[in-house]
Amino acid sequence: MPPCLCERIRDLAGGPVSLGAGLRTNTLWVLTGDLGVQLVSLGFGVVLARLLVPADFGLLVTVQILTGALGFLAANGTSEALVRAKVLGPRDVRTLFALLLVSCTAICAALNLIAPAFAAWFGDPRLEPLLRLSSLGFLLRPFMAVPTALLHRAMRFREFSVLMFAGGLSAGLASTLLAFLGLGAASLALGGLVGALVRTLLSARRAGWVPALGFDPAAARTLGVYGFKLSVNDIIQYARAQTANTLISRHLGAGPVGLYNKGDSLAEMPNDLLSGAAYQTLFRALASLQDDREQCAAVFLSALTLVSFYAMPLYVGLLWVAEPLIVVLYGEPWAAAALPLQVLALAGPLRVIANLSRAVAASHNQLGREIRIQLETLALLVCGTAIGLHWGLVGVAVCALPGFIHNAARLAGLANRTLGLGWGRLGRALWPILRLNGIMALVLAATDLALTTAGLAGSRVLYLAAMVGAGGALYGAVLLLLPPLGLQGESRRWRTLTQPRFLRSIIGRK
Template sequence: MSTTLRQQVVSGIGWKIATQVVVQTTRTAVGVVLARLLVPRDYGLAAMALMFVGVTSIFTDLSLGAALIARRVITERDRSTAFWTTVAAGAACAGGGVAAAPLVGRLFSTPAVVPLFAVTSILFLITSISATQIALLTREMQFRSLQLREMAGAAVGGAVGIALALGGLGAWALVAQVLAAEALSLVLVWRFSPWRPRAIYSAQSLRELGSFAGKTSGARLLGYVNLNADNFLIARFLGAVPLGVYAVAYNVMFAPLARLAAPIQQVLFPAFARIATDPPRVGAAWLRGNRIVAAISVPAFVGLAVVAPDFVSAVLGDRWHKAIPVLQLLCIAGLSQSLQSLNHSVLQALDRAGALLGFMIFSATLTVSSFAIGLHWGVVGVAAGFAAARTTVLPIFTTIVCRAAQTRPLAFAGSVHRVLEVSAAMGVLAYVTRLALVHAGVSSGLRLAAVVATGGAVYLALLTWREPQLVAEARTLALRRGR
């Protein structure tokens, strides 16, 4: 990378990580309060209502935002065409969502989900109006603005959700939390972005952007299937209460990946796109990025799997005890997924959307089959299927990316093996420590605090010993987070 680009990436990642700690702390606190105020059925109904928001957002955005980021040169015609196309698609999806709400209720045999689904359909329009501005801010690596908007959304959305939960509104509190966060995000992103759409529309621009976006949308759709078919099958065949248990476990598991690892991917995608003419440079940047992601997410998943019984009991409450084995199995899936989190960005930046689409077809087929098989054993079986599928595809996906980036799979293994070793050692010590505290009769809350403190201290000490360069890079990120 050039010095300027490297500085932008370092500053962007540092700012992302620092602010995501704030965002994650806020969302965790809100999640704990809501888990104690609401019951599994509330979470199940909200999950049903929000289930199709992700897949419809794919058709709303049409991956035009990713195309704007990936293209080397864009014109005003490209920007305005992308905006008006996205807004039109969002309006159509919002109207379609309202009309389809009764069908969703019948699909899940749950009439209570109908008004929830109808109201959440406005999200399609809200997100479409902000999508182009977000893409342009990302392209210019204006991550501070994007993160400020996310922090504000987390705080306001959480406050709205808690207020409605205290008012006894159940699932509506969870839906309102998302709506409030996205509405504020829309206002702020328009405040931060200087660009405004013009009354311009070009079919030629749409075709040029669409040549990239078409395959990317297909891959995104299959990625959505990978990550949401479990919710659909549980809702359809097991009902709202099991879905609520699964959803809470999934949200806890997904936090390290979505709140800490994903922001790094958001920074590196535009960076990869800028050096896409030199695949080996992309490969080298990908390996460095994977080391950072692994150092954050792997110990988080290992530690969470160890302390899951104490976390659920002390933090969420005993009503969620059925989520413990689900959470532990999902941590395996999350660990594998975190080591793949940058792969999509590499293939998109190198214009290997066809290879990405082919892999996603295979991955979706395997994952959905695993969910269907595991369904026989309830939500625990579904979680086990998820873990098996994510672990199986890891070496395959890694090999595809290595070929595109002209690097070797052994180089990938070499970039993360020390982090994996240190995390495994930390996990063993944390497990032994927890067993000793259980036998000593220490309460779940004190066990949780003691094991987390011990595991964290051991991990940092071992990582400093085994990966001093990575620790030095982390210090650099921390020092430059506000630049």
């Protein structure tokens, strides 16, 4: 996926070959790092799901509702503000570090003060010590955020990806060991602290950064305005993501919120992995091309086509394999997460559209308009979740769909207006992908019917293998033999990769 995207960016931008090569390499490293983190997270998640119970995960999710939102406030848009800065000097870096140190220390102290009231509001005393433990992570944030932002600004995505993987691996190992020793939900929080500490130490070393304090009012204003708007936007978006978790935890308890969060996390995984990797390089490319609307439009549409091609079949497949996938991975106690996962999979393609549209808004400094869209979506999700609670977890998932539809439509509209696209061009970019996935849905339905008729659907492992095989075979054949419009370059790259080595050598000599 990323190599073709980067080639397309280079070609459309008309820039030097080194720009295309750099974007290609950076996107590959981002994707590789994200994939590694996702696989490590999934692997340790399977183990931890069998060592712990849904309520343990639900307790941590409840704590993260608060700490996650404050984390965006503490970060203050550091990374993105540094990426957009035309000139960055030592005083700017020292000023940012000082601001982060003060804000994060204050947040840590505040969390310890409100821990008893937080636990009382949710009606679970176990939340008080867990919140105090999680608050310690804020003391590490300034020492991790600054060097990580410097690596991002320097486009050193290789080091960035290695750091992410090392932190995820350390956190997973520590959480697993502590869960095995019987620490319950605390094992998850302590594992997160271990991972953050590893990332902090490694990022400072790789960036060559030594902590130093300073304050420059001009630097604080210049970097702070954009960073503040970005932080507000991120907090609102995070509040959207945590709306269901908050209300479920408040009204249904820790167990149900653990189940719902598991389904929602799996539904978000393809978007996190694919459009998340594309977002970072797309944002940087659009920011550099922002004076040329037509080139930006072509780059955006190319990215949307490519990411949708890889993400959409995963969501279509989840409509059939959600229940066997969850039970095979996590065990029978998690089976109730399957139906919410199937419903939320319907919103998967909408998440991809919304996320890539956000790259347009961020790169063209349309954050004020995006904030209004996110507030509208937040209101819809709060109302929808409150209504859906009457029908349990499935009701919450169903009533969340209007919010996803609104968010994707409004953000895509903002991208259209910003780039002068028009809905027709957007529709033409997505139509081949929609048509192909409609065909794949028919193939999966036929495969499901055949397995059921033959009495083989009862074996979850066999069912998973057959469905994945059928869908993968169709998609692979189409990509290699009949690639949709806009994906011919990707098809050529895959044909080259899948040719036997001896055949490639013969073709090369000719």
